[in-house]
């Protein structure tokens with residue numbers, strides 16, 4: 153069955169459930185705080201609990217692949233189950249794997265995450281455009297064909313990103329702005345929202361770029377990295393309705409109580425709603 157375009161599915165999910173992405177980041181410190189071992193059993197219980205708590209109510213769940221890969225193939229198997237269970241429970245799954253390589257290799261990464269028969273099939277994938285936006289073509293094309301989404305790093309939430317992403321070409325156009333222009337071209341004419349998004353940190357003093365890409369803007373950095381939902385209007389301006397604020401540790405620290413995880417996520421959803429209605 154062919155999926156509807158990711159952008160349309162995301163818009164619907166955000167209208168229905170609110171603008172929030174919760175990251176599934178099983179840090180060793182969180183496993184310990186939840187009373188779990190830093191091992192495969194802990195990884196599985198942690199992931200299952202987050203899915204049980206949130207997959208039927210938040211718009212997007214974003215597993216961070218690194219925390220599964222550190223356990224090798226058995227950790228990746230937990231990731232496969234986590235993705236499948238989260239999708240089955242109704243969440244859109246954005247795989248945070250930040251893949252990026254020459255085009256021929258990018259095609260294999262795209263198949264790993266965006267081909268429906270793949271064990272890691274996800275609704276969307278984060279990618280790095282720093283081998284040149286054109287190197288992402290196989291992933292962009294496969295995502296479009298399968299009703300999936302792509303989120304390309306534009307202005308990341310970490311301070312170290314500045315020297316690369318704010319560097320400018322001879323026409324004084326920053327690298328980030330060029331990425332955003334490419335995304336806007338991919339989203340041309342898409343309704344109600346394009347499927348090709350950008351990662352723009354909520355931690356930025358201001359975006360300083362044109363964010364009108366007709367696509368979603370994933371905004372990590374809220375909570376543990378210091379940003380709040382109140383920062384969204386300053387960073388994103390008129391694009392706030394297309395922002396998918398992303399929170400990992402500041403929700404996850406409330407586990408393992410399912411109720412407390414749900415309440416924490418709901419507080420963030422309410423905070424975003426307050427900002428968008430202001």
Ligand SMILES: O=c1ccn([C@@H]2O[C@H](COP(=O)(O)O)[C@@H](O)[C@H]2O)c(=O)[nH]1
Nearest residue numbers: 175216308309372373376377399400401
């Ligand atoms: O610019 C970026 C891109 C991705 N991330 C990822 O988001 C989460 C943030 O976790 P918190 O606990 O909410 O800080 C994590 O998986 C990062 O790899 C980001 O932070 N910034």
